[in-house]
Amino acid sequence: MHIRILGGMEIRSSTGEPLRLQTRKTSLLLAALVLAAKGVARQSLCDAFWANSGEAQARSSLRQALTAIRRVTSTEEAGLLVEGDSETVKLVARPQDVDVRLFDQLIDKGEPLDLAKAANAYQGDILAGIALPEPLDQWFAPHQRSYRRKALLLVERLSLLTGSDLEAAEVGCQALAERLLSSDPAAEEAHRALIRLHRHHGRMNAALRQFQLCKEALQRELGVQPEAETSDLVTNQREAVRSADSALPIPASSPRELPSIAVLPFQNLTAEPDQDYFADGVVDDIINGLSRYRNLLYVIARNSSFTYKGRAVDVKQVGRELNVRYVLEGSVRRSGNRLRIGGQLIDATTARQIWSDRFEGEVADIFALQDRIAESVVGALVPQVREAEMNRARRTPTESIDAHLAYMRAMGFFYTWSRDGLDKALELSYRAIKLDPNYAPPYGLALGCFFMRRATGWGGDPAHELPEARRLCERVYEIGRDNFFALGAAGFALAGLLGEHDRGAALIDESLVLNPNASATLMQSSFVRTWMGQPELAIQQLHRAMRNSPVDVLMFTMHTSMALAHFVAERDDEAYAWAERALQRNPIAGPAIRVAAASAALLGRPLDATKYLSLLRQLDPGLRASNLADRVPLRRPQDLERLANGLRKAGLPEQ
Numbered sequence: 001m002h003i004r005i006l007g008g009m010e011i012r013s014s015t016g017e018p019l020r021l022q023t024r025k026t027s028l029l030l031a032a033l034v035l036a037a038k039g040v041a042r043q044s045l046c047d048a049f050w051a052n053s054g055e056a057q058a059r060s061s062l063r064q065a066l067t068a069i070r071r072v073t074s075t076e077e078a079g080l081l082v083e084g085d086s087e088t089v090k091l092v093a094r095p096q097d098v099d100v101r102l103f104d105q106l107i108d109k110g111e112p113l114d115l116a117k118a119a120n121a122y123q124g125d126i127l128a129g130i131a132l133p134e135p136l137d138q139w140f141a142p143h144q145r146s147y148r149r150k151a152l153l154l155v156e157r158l159s160l161l162t163g164s165d166l167e168a169a170e171v172g173c174q175a176l177a178e179r180l181l182s183s184d185p186a187a188e189e190a191h192r193a194l195i196r197l198h199r200h201h202g203r204m205n206a207a208l209r210q211f212q213l214c215k216e217a218l219q220r221e222l223g224v225q226p227e228a229e230t231s232d233l234v235t236n237q238r239e240a241v242r243s244a245d246s247a248l249p250i251p252a253s254s255p256r257e258l259p260s261i262a263v264l265p266f267q268n269l270t271a272e273p274d275q276d277y278f279a280d281g282v283v284d285d286i287i288n289g290l291s292r293y294r295n296l297l298y299v300i301a302r303n304s305s306f307t308y309k310g311r312a313v314d315v316k317q318v319g320r321e322l323n324v325r326y327v328l329e330g331s332v333r334r335s336g337n338r339l340r341i342g343g344q345l346i347d348a349t350t351a352r353q354i355w356s357d358r359f360e361g362e363v364a365d366i367f368a369l370q371d372r373i374a375e376s377v378v379g380a381l382v383p384q385v386r387e388a389e390m391n392r393a394r395r396t397p398t399e400s401i402d403a404h405l406a407y408m409r410a411m412g413f414f415y416t417w418s419r420d421g422l423d424k425a426l427e428l429s430y431r432a433i434k435l436d437p438n439y440a441p442p443y444g445l446a447l448g449c450f451f452m453r454r455a456t457g458w459g460g461d462p463a464h465e466l467p468e469a470r471r472l473c474e475r476v477y478e479i480g481r482d483n484f485f486a487l488g489a490a491g492f493a494l495a496g497l498l499g500e501h502d503r504g505a506a507l508i509d510e511s512l513v514l515n516p517n518a519s520a521t522l523m524q525s526s527f528v529r530t531w532m533g534q535p536e537l538a539i540q541q542l543h544r545a546m547r548n549s550p551v552d553v554l555m556f557t558m559h560t561s562m563a564l565a566h567f568v569a570e571r572d573d574e575a576y577a578w579a580e581r582a583l584q585r586n587p588i589a590g591p592a593i594r595v596a597a598a599s600a601a602l603l604g605r606p607l608d609a610t611k612y613l614s615l616l617r618q619l620d621p622g623l624r625a626s627n628l629a630d631r632v633p634l635r636r637p638q639d640l641e642r643l644a645n646g647l648r649k650a651g652l653p654e655q
Contacts, residue, residue: 001073004099005031006147007124007179011072019072025049026065028136030091031127033069034098035143039090048139100126100147107154110311112165115158119172122151125183138614145587151180152189152584159193160317170197186221188214188230195233208234222577229550260324262300262348263287265309266341269333279332280306281408282341282366286328288485300324301519301549306415319348322550326354337363364401403435407442414445419458422449440480443472444489451496455631456590456620469497477507484514488521495528501635504528519549519558526561533636535565556585560592563599564632568639572599576608590619594632598646609650617652625654 001019004010009031011019021027029049032040042062049065050058066089095101099121106118126144158166158173166173174197177190184190191214198207211226211234218224263286268279283302290299300322308318315327330343344356361368410428413421426449432442450469452458473490480486488511495504508525515521522545526538542562545552552558563578576599582592597612616623623631625644634640648654 002097002099003030003034003093004123005034005126006099006103006122007128009127009130021072022068023065026068028127028130028132028140029062029065030069032139033089033091034093034100035126035140036090037101039088041088042086045089048136051135099123103147103150107150112158112161112169115154115161116169116172118154119158119169119176122147122154122176122179124179128183135614138611138618141611141615142587145583148180148184149584149587151176152187155180155193156189159196160321162314162317166200170200173197184221185213185217188218188227191217191226192230192233195230199233204234222580223573224577260298260300261290261326261328261345262305262318262322262324263290264305264313264318264327264329266329266343267331269331270335277409277412278334278405280309280412281405282332284408284411285367298324301552304519304549304552307553315346315348315351324348334363339363339366363405366401366404400436400439403432403439403442406432406435407439407445410442410445414449419456422452422458425449426453437475438479440476440483440486443476443480444483444486447472447476447489447493447497451493454497466497469493473498481510482514484511484518484521487511487514488518488524492524492528495531496633499633499635501528501532501633505532519545519552520554522548523554523558523561526558526565530561530565530568531633531635533568533634533639535569538565539569556582556589556592559585560589560595563592563595567595567599567643568634570642572602575599576603576605588615588619590616591632593619594643594647597650597652598643601649602646606650609646613647613650613652623652625652 001014002010002012004012009027011021011027011030013019021030029045032045032048042059046053046055046058046062050061053061091098093101095105103118103121106114106121126147127140132140155173155176158169158176161169173193177193177197180187180190191210195207195210195214198204198210211230214230215226218226263283266279266283268276270278283305287299287302287305304322315329318327319325325348327346327348328343329346330341333340338360339362340358340360342356342358345354346352347354406428410425410432413428414425415421426446429442429446429449432439433446447469450465450472454462454465473494476483476486476490480490488508491504491507491509491511493504494500494507498504505525505528508521508528511521512518512525522541526541526545529535529538529541539562542558542565546555546558549555559578559582563575563582566572566578567575575595579592579596579599582589583596586592593612593616597609597616600606600612601609620631625648628644628647629640632640632643634643644652
């Protein structure tokens with residue numbers, strides 16, 4: 001049996017004969033099971049599919065629908081199995097039998113041929129052309145946005161391939177771009193992909209026409225101009241002709257006087273895959289170590305370089321995408337207490353290796369090894385390195401290797417962006433603090449966990465967490481004044497959790513003195529400045545952050561901050577456009593949904609306002625106009641009232 005839900009819905013037997021379920025609702029239930037690969041709660045299905053029925057009737061209707069699905073699927077030798085218990089239900093199927101699961105599998109493999117096959121599998125949006133009744137439209141909406149976002153990322157990824165890889169994937173890339181534009185003419189990623197394909201073949205007039213279509217669609221649909229990345233494809237005369245063997249020069253839009261470098265995730269050569277956190281932690285520390293030479297070297301943000309984790313990359317492509325001259329890549333092997341770190345420094349414009357070395361020692365010597373790597377890289381890039389600068393940057397952050405290992409593991413859990421991940425990250429942060437109470441980074445990470453938990457509604461008792469957050473902030477102020485990460489996190493928590501906006505902003509400013517190019521800190525500062533009623537300064541900082549980390553995994557958060565800044569500046573059309581951009585990257589980003597719902601209501605777009613508010617209430621059922629200040633710490637009463645008024649117009653209850 002084969003089930004297709006991309007571009008509509010179709011069920012076929014193993015011989016190709018079409019199969020039908022008794023009712024449309026039963027068919028949609030099967031689609032819901034397809035999307036919930038890990039299973040879904042029966043109560044959730046009852047609430048979505050039989051919202052107007054009593055609990056007993058809804059449960060009975062669900063059992064009947066599942067029986068109908070089993071009756072159809074059980075006749076197939078290929079076999080789809082609906083299984084579960086009294087609380088959950090799950091569809092067990094091979095990826096080749098279900099198009100969305102095959103699509104995900106091919107993207108995860110990541111080879112050019114697999115990506116081209118994934119492009120062919122994406123025949124349109126989830127359940128395209130099927131009228132979904134309420135509240136099922138809201139149930140499927142996050143999945144529809146998520147898979148569309150995956151397709152947009154895929155089409156860009158395909159268009160950035162080079163040489164024979166691009167030739168193998170070009171047909172699939174073009175077809176996918178055209179399908180995406182047929183349903184959304186303002187899909188800028190698809191326009192960019194077609195522009196790149198035209199340029200690859202020297203069709204500059206066609207590329208210019210495609211750019212003009214993109215510009216018109218964005219103005220018509222969103223009231224915005226193309227992003228700089230799109231404009232640069234047709235306005236940079238140095239890039240007028242592209243051949244398979246030529247590398248695109250670094251764009252001139254953001255020149256950097258200092259040598260620029262990206263540190264890619266190191267390969268984990270340890271036998272245990274769960275040691276990935278250790279390799280990632282080593283890279284984090286190398287990035288931070290290189291950042292200490294801020295007068296000599298420009299280091300790209302971690303969140304951008306880690307988007308290449310698990311991917312086979314072309315260093316020339318990395319150089320173009322991140323606007324860097326140099327790339328550091330390497331490997332980590334840990335065997336018991338022995339550690340081996342290998343690294344090589346590559347000129348991204350020529351792919352020529354500049355330096356390579358191998359460093360070995362005990363795990364307890366990890367800081368010394370990382371310092372040696374940082375110094376070697378700086379020495380290779382800046383021959384005239386001053387000894388005083390080298391001595392200033394050389395330091396040991398903690399004598400407890402166990403504290404550092406716990407912190408490294410905590411960082412790995414934090415970046416899962418899940419409730420369980422945050423809980424585990426918080427637990428490990430406290431373990432690190434207990435092992436070395438004078439080690440500042442775990443304090444900053446714990447504060448980040450507290451803020452994320454409160455902002456998402458995953459927090460515990462505020463009566464406990466807020467005083468604890470204050471204690472951690474005070475401790476950072478005592479021991480972490482030379483650590484930009486901990487200092488920025490403390491400032492953000494002071495403003496966002498404790499309402500001390502001025503003191504929080506001052507600490508973040510101190511952090512930016514230590515590392516002026518830290519994109520995450522610039523983003524934190526932009527939120528705080530908007531909360532304080534300084535949206536124009538926030539927007540300036542966000543432009544810097546996005547320039548410093550152009551493919552950041554947290555780009556949706558930067559877009560969210562931009563949306564809130566424009567909302568506070570009473571530019572509702574721009575606020576709505578930026579919120580939509582954020583939601584294209586992360587369809588369940590609650591802060592962006594808040595701005596989207598409020599700005600849509602104030603713009604007189606009730607359907608959009610209702611749509612986003614419905615999604616918001618699913619994600620944050622406890623939100624009310626009266627407790628909005630708990631989620632968004634806007635200091636000026638008029639800003640908070642304006643946001644609350646927009647959400648009231650969208651349908652948010654007062655109490």
